[in-house]
Amino acid sequence: MQDLLNELTLVTVTYNSAKVLPAHIASFRDTASAAMPRWIVVDNASTDATDEIAAANSDCVEMIKCKENLGFGSACNIGIKASNTRYVMVLNPDTQLSEAAIDQLLTEIKAHGAAIAGPALRPEQDTSVVKVPWLVGAVLLFDTQLMDSVGYFDEQFFLYVEDVDICKRANDAGLDVIHCRHISIPHIGGGSTVRTKAVYEFIHFHRGRSYVLYAQKHGLPDEHIELYMKKNTKRCVIALFSFGLARYRRARAKLRGARSVLNA
Template sequence: MNEKIEDLTIAIVSYNSYSTIVDCMDAFIKERPSQFLIVDNNSPDNSSEKLRARYPGVKVITSPNNIGYGRAANLAAKHTTTRYLFLVNPDLKLTKEATITLLEGMLNTTPRPSIMAPAVRPEDHLNRGIENRRWLIGAALLMDLDALESVGLFDEKIFLFSEETDLCYRATKHGHRLALDTDIYIQHLLGQSSTPDPKVDELKNWHFAWSHMYFYQKHGLAEGKKNPHRIKALYFIKWITATSPEKRLRYKSRLKGTSAYLRGQKAFNENDTPYWP
């Protein structure tokens, strides 16, 4: 096989993620630093500087502001010289062995998937080999950039959430194969991509709701249970009946995000900074 791990770039989008990256994939990065590329979304905790100091062989790109996951992933792709891009969350327990096995699986599968993922949830670790999927979890996506050139990568109108849903939807509509390797499990430490912050949690929940509304409307799916007004009413009920401060904040923020979308609010301001609720 001519195409080996050298034909792969591993990209990480970071936001206050220095400690998480060190905890999850330090050994792998130090072993193969030239294959890693990190886009840091202007982290206020100086993650960019700390990452450069710890990994001098890794290309670290610092965005001028927090441009969101999709735009940062697209920026990583623009700086990628290999055909294959493995986009991973900072809170994955990534190993070289799992990465090589995933790449070999993609290259040896016919027809070759344009996007393939490992299992990042225990319930997906089925040990049934490579299976077709219509949607893949965005925490770890191995992408054939040549194959996806006609489709494009992530929609840059989205700041956060639903980016991979939109990409998978477009790819399958264009006839691309998506696959999950159920034999490979990479542990995903959910919620640890960045340092906890109530304001960031509010931002995430606002954009969670906004992005779902945008996706449904974009693809003509905003009907029935996906009707924005119906979802808005549901978030209102969940907000006023929530039994904990965390849930009240979550559903209040999602209610605001849905309402803002219906008013025509965009995910980004005119100066390309994300909308903060």
């Protein structure tokens, strides 16, 4: 097991993640039977206690501090570039790790000769390992010997769709992306950053922006974007008449994000 972990670097991306980071670090540290692999925390200019938490756990993690919030994909790329191992696992800080799960995922990516592997993010009865078009970016394990020729995250995606894009590019290059459903690395979801009204609007702005960027990059028909705009315009109208202010703000933010690309 330790020989496998010696070939691995972990990269966790944080942004105001103090609420979840201690449990994230402890989940692996408390299950480790021997020396842990190198673990890099790339922080997107957090203003909470994330720095202090990383410093308090300097025995097992090291921090790279960004001067501004660069987004998920850009921060992942910084961690990947700083690594010097064949395998790199990028992580959200609201995931719960274990040595056994990480070891199993490494075993599977090697056995299948895959470029990217991901676990089940919630318990599943299915125990298969299947090739898939994309994986959720909360936990992605890369074989850098295969992925170096493809490249890593497209930094025009600040948030969202960067996981779909990188998996599509791997598949398009003839490389395998596998979902290991028998391996569980739980993901809380939405726990990476404290959710305020401003954060929610920021998130949905980038949902809309990334949708259009992806559609344009991969040549999806214009009808896809038109339908997306119509659906969210309709949601705005319905939300206003039904006093659904939160729904209105989400749809409006998506439209703003989409238009930031379309009107550029």
